[in-house]
Amino acid sequence: MLRRKPVGDLIADGDHGQLKRSLGLGQLTMLSIGATLGSGIFVVLGEAVPVAGPAVILSFVLAGITALFSALSYAELAGMIPLSGSSYSYAYATLGELVAWVCGWCLVLEYGVSVASVAVGWGQYLNELLRAAFGFTIPDALSQPPGSGGIVNVPAIAVVLLAMVLLLSGAKESARANAIMVVVKIGTLVLFCAIAFTAVQAKNFTPFLPLGLAGLSAGGAKLFFSYIGFDAASTAGEEAKNPQRDLPRAILLSLAIVTVLYCLVAVAAIGALPWQRFGDQQAALSHVLTTILDNQFWVALLAVGAIVAISSVVLTVLYGQTRILFAMSRDGLVPAALSTVDARTGTPRTNTLVVSGFVAVLAAFVPLGKLADATSIGTLFAFALVNIAVLVLRRRRPEQPRTFRVPFAPVTPVIGVGCCALLMFSLDTATWIVFGGWMLLGLVIYFAYSMRRSRLAGPR
Template sequence: MKSVLPEPGLRAALLRRKPVADLVADADHGRLKRSLGLGQLTMLSIGATLGSGIFVVLGEAVPVAGPAVVLSFVLAGVTALFSALSYAELAGMIPLSGSSYSYAYATLGEIVAWICGWCLVLEYGVSVASVAVGWGQYLNELLHLAFGVAIPDALSQPPGEGGLVNVPAILVVVLAMVLLLSGAKESARANAIMVTVKIATLVMFCAIAFTAVQAKKFTPFLPLGLAGMSAGGAKLFFSYIGFDAASTAGEEARNPQRDLPRAILLSLAIVTVLYCLVAFAAVGALPWQQFGDQQAALSHVLTSVLDNKFWAGVLAVGAIVAISSVVLTVLYGQTRILYAMSRDGLVPKALSTVHPKTGVPRTNTLVVSGFVAVLAAFIPLGKLADATSIGTLFAFGLVNIAVLILRKRRPGDARSFRVPFSPVTPILGVLCCAYMMFSLDGATWVVFGAWMALGLVLYFAYGIRRSRLAVRS
């Protein structure tokens, strides 16, 4: 059989790049409304990051790492920092909704951009589903503490974990969708309130848990060795997913060149400090052997160290608000990435249609919300979290490579932020991402490989011929 395109044509199509000038022009003439300032952008990234790991995945990481889970957070945070610096440089240089997908399009070619975008679908869309599952766990914790009842497993757990469908997970996705449809500015206001509540909740947890911290609970500090600490870091990297959310708001920021780099780095700093404090308080207050893969881990800590269940109930309320914020902001990021891919012709045009009144890609939001709700209802949390981490690490690695390429190809372009100690820092970012990826188990790689294969099938069946660059040529 003949190939779809002549061999030289196929090679050229796969490697065609979108000029940086064209990307910036798309942002300048976009149909999204520029309404977000530095505070809202920072809250957007904190909202997308803070909650998923510390409220949900911490309980899975402690049995793997022991008290060294504190260092696991540091390891994951350092890995995220290298990539955050690269994101900050590129976000200020190319302030587009497409985030790392757009950066890859300008540097590595269309096929790599597609793969990156497909990884971002995994990162954003699937992580929303994952934290929505955790939302249901904390809702059940609150109902149990307040009223002594719980939603039946059949309606609060996915298949494979004793249930039929996770109704609470569907509910939180639908609520986030309604907020997003009202407009970016309105969503940002709601998110700012929720972020304030969850920071206050974590500070409250630390204040209470620190009263029960004992030095002996940190001995031995590495009961499962460095391998356990690394495995914990790989799991907890999931908790840093979202710091790049501000980069997906490039076309809705009032001053993107100045504010996007600041928002990305400021949000990562705030989140890392909170994570380490909470992890230290948790394993210092409760022996690590007693965590037992708890998904509502922080409530479990407070219930164990206090006779009064009131504070555990307050924490459960804070966790519900916190995870609601994650669902809202990460769902936002997913819709904006698909918006950019649709505008480039790689996915259907309907996904970049913007409602004239609200300035929201309405069809896009409805489609993404429906997809996420189905995943949240029927897929177990652990499998989602690990698959999300590997997709995210791959995309972050590409961002570091993009910085190296643009520094060489376009050294004179204006940059509102520059990665310090380049090229060492981006190279370390690539190596850290690779190390964390290979710390994940084989089953996660199988899922990732299958996801990539599906993405390539869709690209060759649709995107390669409908790309705007293909139409121009």
């Protein structure tokens, strides 16, 4: 349980891996923006506003600061250990196999479940587009999961399968499609701000903290979901042309761009519409435009942008999930079929098919809110481990080359751990119960299968 994989062995795995190195700095940055920008601002904003009020703007800042501390640690480790395994691989080198397994299991929750929850939101915006453009919507029975008034969420299944087809075509092709979608969704958010700022009223920002600091913190915990994905570039460590140089830059640059856009959109949305009127809208930005405008053209245009934006999130986060499982499979902790690579496209074909099928089923039958909260707690736990890994490697391997170093360490990583813990404890009891059940299932699988199948368990 405590056996560690030497850093040198991890780097060797990446240098002699089967994946093709085809991604530059721009594509890696777009990958992280694609995985991050969309899920929170288009979908979860409507759930956070009733919790925090106008202070949701500061909730975005709180969640962004929490993400920044972890992003700095990710940047150091990604440049030092450029592998597909992301924080799972970092934990394997520092904290031992059991902790690495727990971290990888949390990443399965983060990536796999967040794709499903975002796919649910995609269906909401598809209905907004159909209503604004054609005057009809897909019936709830076919566009909502059980528990939300429906039977099966067909649009969510469709967007996951579309992303699967793109991923199977190859990493370079997927990155090209993602870059186009990122440009479209940034333009969509800028357009929303331009329209909403024309209706901003100062009175909508008072009182600024109607639900107190507890509401601010709870909003930050919910909105942390919107920052999930900035670490996606670290899962492309074995497909980057110059990983030591480009991965740290891509992680920090993408987080900066996303944070600025989130805060601008939050100010515009709250200023244009009193926070009490947000309700529990899953298509919050469309709701704002529908309320302040008579012209449905702009609502339809926003819905198109949201559909493209969320498609990009599904594509890039699904990509990250397959690469995490690729690394775990190569280490023997999950079945070997998940690390077999297609000779023609250079992609883990079986892995992509299995993950896509699992996510499609989850998106079809589970409501968004529960998925988003469960994803946040798993991500926060994984991020805390990354901050700890920086501290451990600074002590054990101070001579190891680093292309980026976390400033003011060890203070910065310690603050990162504390911020993650603060937001974790802001989540409700039901989320902790789901997380505990997920961890228990992961430990059962580890002791029953992974511990004995690990590559480190056999003779060297």
